[in-house]
Amino acid sequence: MDVLVLLKQVPSTESIIEIAGDGVSIKTDDLKWVINPYDELAVEEALRLREAHGGTVTILTVGREKAAEAIRTALAMGADKGVLVSDPVLEGCDPLCTAKVLAAAAKEIPFDLIIAGQRAVDDDAYMVGSAVAEALGIPSITMVIKEEISENRIQCQKTIDGGVAVVEAPLPALITTQRGLNEPRYASLPGIMKAKKKPLDSKTLADLGLDPQTFTAFKMKIVALNPPPERKGGQVVEGETAQEKARELVRILHEEAKVF
Amino acid sequence: MTNQLYFDKTHEMIRKALRDFVNKEINPHVEAWEKQKIAPLHDLFKKMGDLGFLGIRFDPKYGGQGLDYWHDLVFAEEMGNIDAAGISMAITVQTHMATPAIAQFGSEYLKETYLSKAISGEMVSAIAITEPGAGSDVSALATTAVKQGDHYLLNGSKTYITNGTQADFLTLLARTSDDPGYHSFSLFVVPTDLPGFSVSRKLDKLGMHASDTAELFFDDMRIPAENLIGKEGEGFIYQMGQFQHERFVTLPLVYVSSKRIIDMTLEHLRSRIVFGKPLIKRQVLRHRLADWLTEIECLKSLTYHIINMKMAGLDVTKEVSMGKLVAGRLGHKVADGCLQMYGGLGYMAEMPISRAFRDSRLISIGGGADEVMEEIIARMEGF
Ligand SMILES: Cc1cc2nc3c(=O)[nH]c(=O)nc-3n(C[C@H](O)[C@H](O)[C@H](O)COP(=O)(O)OP(=O)(O)OC[C@H]3O[C@@H](n4cnc5c(N)ncnc54)[C@H](O)[C@@H]3O)c2cc1C
Numbered sequence: 001m002d003v004l005v006l007l008k009q010v011p012s013t014e015s016i017i018e019i020a021g022d023g024v025s026i027k028t029d030d031l032k033w034v035i036n037p038y039d040e041l042a043v044e045e046a047l048r049l050r051e052a053h054g055g056t057v058t059i060l061t062v063g064r065e066k067a068a069e070a071i072r073t074a075l076a077m078g079a080d081k082g083v084l085v086s087d088p089v090l091e092g093c094d095p096l097c098t099a100k101v102l103a104a105a106a107k108e109i110p111f112d113l114i115i116a117g118q119r120a121v122d123d124d125a126y127m128v129g130s131a132v133a134e135a136l137g138i139p140s141i142t143m144v145i146k147e148e149i150s151e152n153r154i155q156c157q158k159t160i161d162g163g164v165a166v167v168e169a170p171l172p173a174l175i176t177t178q179r180g181l182n183e184p185r186y187a188s189l190p191g192i193m194k195a196k197k198k199p200l201d202s203k204t205l206a207d208l209g210l211d212p213q214t215f216t217a218f219k220m221k222i223v224a225l226n227p228p229p230e231r232k233g234g235q236v237v238e239g240e241t242a243q244e245k246a247r248e249l250v251r252i253l254h255e256e257a258k259v260f
Numbered sequence: 261m262t263n264q265l266y267f268d269k270t271h272e273m274i275r276k277a278l279r280d281f282v283n284k285e286i287n288p289h290v291e292a293w294e295k296q297k298i299a300p301l302h303d304l305f306k307k308m309g310d311l312g313f314l315g316i317r318f319d320p321k322y323g324g325q326g327l328d329y330w331h332d333l334v335f336a337e338e339m340g341n342i343d344a345a346g347i348s349m350a351i352t353v354q355t356h357m358a359t360p361a362i363a364q365f366g367s368e369y370l371k372e373t374y375l376s377k378a379i380s381g382e383m384v385s386a387i388a389i390t391e392p393g394a395g396s397d398v399s400a401l402a403t404t405a406v407k408q409g410d411h412y413l414l415n416g417s418k419t420y421i422t423n424g425t426q427a428d429f430l431t432l433l434a435r436t437s438d439d440p441g442y443h444s445f446s447l448f449v450v451p452t453d454l455p456g457f458s459v460s461r462k463l464d465k466l467g468m469h470a471s472d473t474a475e476l477f478f479d480d481m482r483i484p485a486e487n488l489i490g491k492e493g494e495g496f497i498y499q500m501g502q503f504q505h506e507r508f509v510t511l512p513l514v515y516v517s518s519k520r521i522i523d524m525t526l527e528h529l530r531s532r533i534v535f536g537k538p539l540i541k542r543q544v545l546r547h548r549l550a551d552w553l554t555e556i557e558c559l560k561s562l563t564y565h566i567i568n569m570k571m572a573g574l575d576v577t578k579e580v581s582m583g584k585l586v587a588g589r590l591g592h593k594v595a596d597g598c599l600q601m602y603g604g605l606g607y608m609a610e611m612p613i614s615r616a617f618r619d620s621r622l623i624s625i626g627g628g629a630d631e632v633m634e635e636i637i638a639r640m641e642g643f
Contacts, residue, residue, distance in 0.1 A: 069269070076273060187277045189312030189325050196270060 001055035001149070003046040004109055005079065006102055006116035006132065007039040009063055009070035013121060017227075024222040035070045038117025041177040043074045044184040045147070046115055053149065056080045058109055062090060062101050068200060075195035076187035082200040083109065089205065089212040095123070097218035099131030104208045106136060113154065114174040118143055129176040139169035143178040266564060271334050278313065278338035290344040293470035294615065297462075299347055301384045301426050305354060309381020314355055318363050322376040329570045333563070336509050340516025343612065345619035346471035348513055353422050354378055357506040357627075358385040358431040361447055361498045365490030374429055374449050386427035387506070388418040388450070388476060389499060395420075396632050398433070399496065405434035405446060405483065412436070412488070414450065414481040417460070420626075424474025425462050427452055433499050436492055447495035449487045456481030467618030504577060506627045507584040511563045514587035514623060515556045518594040521616050522549055522556075525598040528605075545601060552594050559586050578640040585633040588624030595620040 011017065012032040020027045035043070046057040059074045059082040061067050071082035085105050090097070106114065114136075116129035133140030145164070146157040155168045159178050187195075205212045237252065239245035253259050267275070285307060293299040308314050309323075316332045318324025325331070335355070339348040362375045377383035394400035403416025414434060421430070430450040437444035450457070461475040490498055526549070529540040539545060566579050595616040599606040606613045624630045 069273075072269070073273065073276075076277070186281055186311055187273065188310070189274060189277065189316070191312075192270060192273045192277060193325065193327075195273075 001049055001053035001113070002109075002111045003049055003055065003057050004106055004111040004114045005039065005042045005046050005057060005059050005074070006114060006128065007043065007059050007061050007070060007074060008036045008117070008120045008122075008128075009033050009061065009067040010036045010120055010122040013037065019225045019227060024225055026225070033066065033069065035073055036117050036120045036122075038119060038121070038177050038179075040184040041179070041181045042115040042117055043077055043079060044182045045177065046113075047078045047185070048182065049113070049149070050078075055112070058083065058111070060102060060105055060109065061085070062098050062105075064091075065202075068202075071200055072195050073187055075198045075200070076191040077185055078191060079198075081198055083203060084200065085203045085205070085208065087205045087212060087215075089215050092220055092222075093215060093218045094220045095125040095127040096131055097215055099128050099135055101205065101208070101210065101215075102128065102132045103135035104210055105203065106132065108208070112171050113149075114138075114172070116174065116176050118176040118178055129174060133174040136174070138172050138174055140174040140176070141167050141169055142176040144175045145178050145180045147175060147181075266330065267334065271330065274331060275334050275338055277311070278335060279341060281308070281311065281313070282338060282341050286347060287341075287343045290342070290347060290470055293347065294344055295469075297464075297469050298425065298472040299350060299470050301350055301423060302381075304347075305351075305381035305384055307381070308351070309379060314351075314381055315379030316355070318359075318375065318379055319371075322363075322371050323379040324363075329567050333512060333567055336512040337516050339509075340513045341520065344468075344470045344615065345513070345517065345622075346468040348517075349468060349622075350423055350471050352506075352509045352513070353387060354385050356509040357422075357502070358387040360505045361431060361489055361502040362449065364501070365447075365494075365498050366449070367486065367489075369486055370449055370489060377428075383428040384423055384426050386421050386423040386430045387502075388421050388424075388430040388432040390420050391417060392419050396629055398499070399442060399445075401433065401435060401445070403432075403434045403478065405436050405448060407436070407485070407492075410485050411482045412448065412485060414448075414456070414478045414483050417475065417477045419475045420463065421474050421476055422471055424476055425459050425472045430476070431489070431502075433495050436495070442496045443493045445496040445499075446492045447489040447498050448483055449489060450478075450481070450483055451487070454481055454483070466621060467615070468622055469615075469618075503628060504580050507633075508566065508576070508580045510587050510623055510627065511559060511566070511580075511583045514591040515559045515563065517616070518552065518556050518591055521594055521598050521613065522552060524612065525549075525601055528602055532603075539601065548597060552590070552597065555586070555590050556594075559583065559590060562586070578637060581628075581633040581636040581640075584623075584628065585630055585637070588630055588633075591620040591623045 012034045015031045018027045050057050057079040059071050059079050061071055062085045065086050068084055071084055075082055083105060085101055119126040130140050130142060141156045141158055143158045144156040145159055148155050152171045153168055154171055154173055156175060157164050157166055237245050237249050239248050312325055315324030316327050316335050320326045339351055342348045359375060359378050362370055378385045389398060391401050391403060393402055405412040405414050429452060432448050432450045433445055434448060435444055436446040456479045458477045459474050460477040463473045463475060465473055530538055532539045562583050566576050566583060569576050599613050599617045602613050605611060608614060
C-alpha cells in the first residue's frame, strides 16, 4: 500500500499575522512555519496505513525551498521520502495551478491512495485535493473522519452538514482529512535523526515536463488585504436590581444593537 | 536569529518536537498536578521515553540518542517552558541527577537493568543523598551499607527526596566505611521493591507542589552487591561529578523560565492602568525589567560558554558553581520582582506568578546552597 501525502507548509496558527507595507502581502520575517494541521492528519493516517498494510509513505509538496523543513518534519514523524517542487514562476499562482503541478508530480510516483488536507489554513481555498483527483482522473472523498481499506476499495465516513455519510470508492483514490480522523503523533528524537538521511528530491517545473510559460496565466493578483475588524470593548449594563438590568439589556439590544 | 550561531536545523527540529510535547502533554495538566501535589511520572516518563527525550546524551546501546551537550542544552531549555518548575525538576532528576553516574561508572548489568529503563521511561528514578543530619555537608551522612557476602545491608534514612514516593530505584549514597575522609562512601542503585524499604512521609512544601518529595527509611535492606556503582569507596567522588550535571541543568531552566515570567508580566504591565496610565510607562519598572533581561542574557552566555568548555572536555566545576549561584539568585529575584508588579493580584495563589515565586525559592537551596557554591568557587580560586 503506497500512500502519497500532499503537504503544504503554512504559518503557524499561533503566529500573529501582520499585513506588510505593500498592503497586499503579509510580513513573513517573524513567522513560524509549520505543517498545515490538516496535512498533519494526512501524514498520521498514511503512517497508520503503512503500519497496517506495509508499503511506503511519500510526501509531496509544492512550495518555496523553505518548505523542505515541513517535509523533514513529516519524515521525522516516519514518512519514507519527500518530493519538493519549487519554481519561482509558481509564486502567487492559484490553487488550480498548484493542483496541476501536484498531479504532474504524482504521476511519477507510484501510489494506491493520496491523502490531502481538506484545506490549507492559510488561504482556506478547499480546492487542491479535489482538483488533483480530477486532474488524475481518480475518485475523491473529502472531509474524511474514518477510513477502511479492503480488497482495493476504500470506505470512508465523511462529515456532511448535520451528519456523517459513508462513501466508498475503488483505489487508487484521493481522500481529504477532517478533524477527528486521528491524533497526529509527535516527531520522536530518533525519528528526527533518521529523517536527515531520508531522500528528499527537489524538482522544478521543467523536471516534470511542464512549461513554466503556461503558468504565468494562473497568477492571482491580490488587490488588498484587510485585517478582521478589531473587537470592541464590552459594555456593562447598569441598574439597581436584576429586573432593572434586564429591562436595560433589552432596551440596548433593541435600540442600540438592533437585534430585533 | 542569534540562535543560528549555536544551533542548526536538527537542533531546531528537536526543540520544536520538545516544545510541542510540553505544550500539549504537560502544560495543560500542571494545574491539576499542582493541586494533587504529585504528577503521574510513570505515565509521563513513558511518553517521553517513547519519543527518545530522556536519554539525549546516553549511549544508544542503552536506548539513548548518543547526542552531544548542545542537544542536551536544547532539551534543558525546552524544559524551562514547563509551566510548573516542579515538573521540570521531576524530569531532570531522571535525566541529569540520578542517572549520569550510572552511565559513567555503572556496570553493564546496571546500565542494562536500570539506565535503559530510565531512558525508556519504564522506571522512575530518584537521587537520594540528603539526610536529616547531612545536607550541605554530604560527608556527614549516616546511612550505612555494610558488605555481607553477596549483598550490602542498608540502614538509615534519606529526606527531601524528589520523586521519592514513586521512584522504582534510587541512586543512593551511603557510608561503607567508618574511616574519616572522602573515600568511605559508595554509590548504589537501590530498587524500591526490596524488603526493608519504606516511604515514611510525603512532605508538604512551600512550592514545587507538582513534585512529590519524600522521607525514606531503610531497615536492614539487602542490596545485591552487583548494585554497587563503580568501585566501593569512590561514591563521594562520583557524586561530586554527578552534581555537576544536576547543577548545570538549573542554568537553562532558570534563564528560560525567568524570561517567560518577564514576558507574562509585560502583558500585565501593558494592560494595568494605575494613576491614569499603563504601568509599562513607568520608567522605574521598565528599567528593572531591562536589568533582569541583562542578567538573564549574562547567565545564558555563561551557559553557552560552559557548553563550549564541556565540548572541549574541560573541567567545568567552577563555572557551573558560578552559574548555579547566579541562577538561584536571579530566578528568585525575577519572580519576586515580577510578583511585586502584579500587586495584590500576584499574591493570589492561583496566579502563575505566585507559583513561580514559590517555586523559585528552591534554586538557592537545592542541589547545593548558594553558600556551598561560594565555598567551591573560593576554594577553586585558591583562597
Ligand atoms: C524541594 C526539595 C527537593 C529536594 N530534592 C532532593 C533530592 O531529590 N535528593 C537529595 O538528595 N536532596 C534533595 N533536597 C535536599 C537539598 O539538596 C538540601 O536541602 C540542600 O543541599 C541543603 O541542605 P540542608 O537542607 O541540610 O541545609 P543545611 O546543610 O542545614 O544548610 C542550611 C543553610 O546553611 C547555609 N550554609 C550551608 N553551608 C554553609 C557554609 N559552608 N557556609 C555558610 N553557610 C552555609 C546555607 O544557606 C544553607 O541553606 C531537596 C530539597 C528540597 C527543599
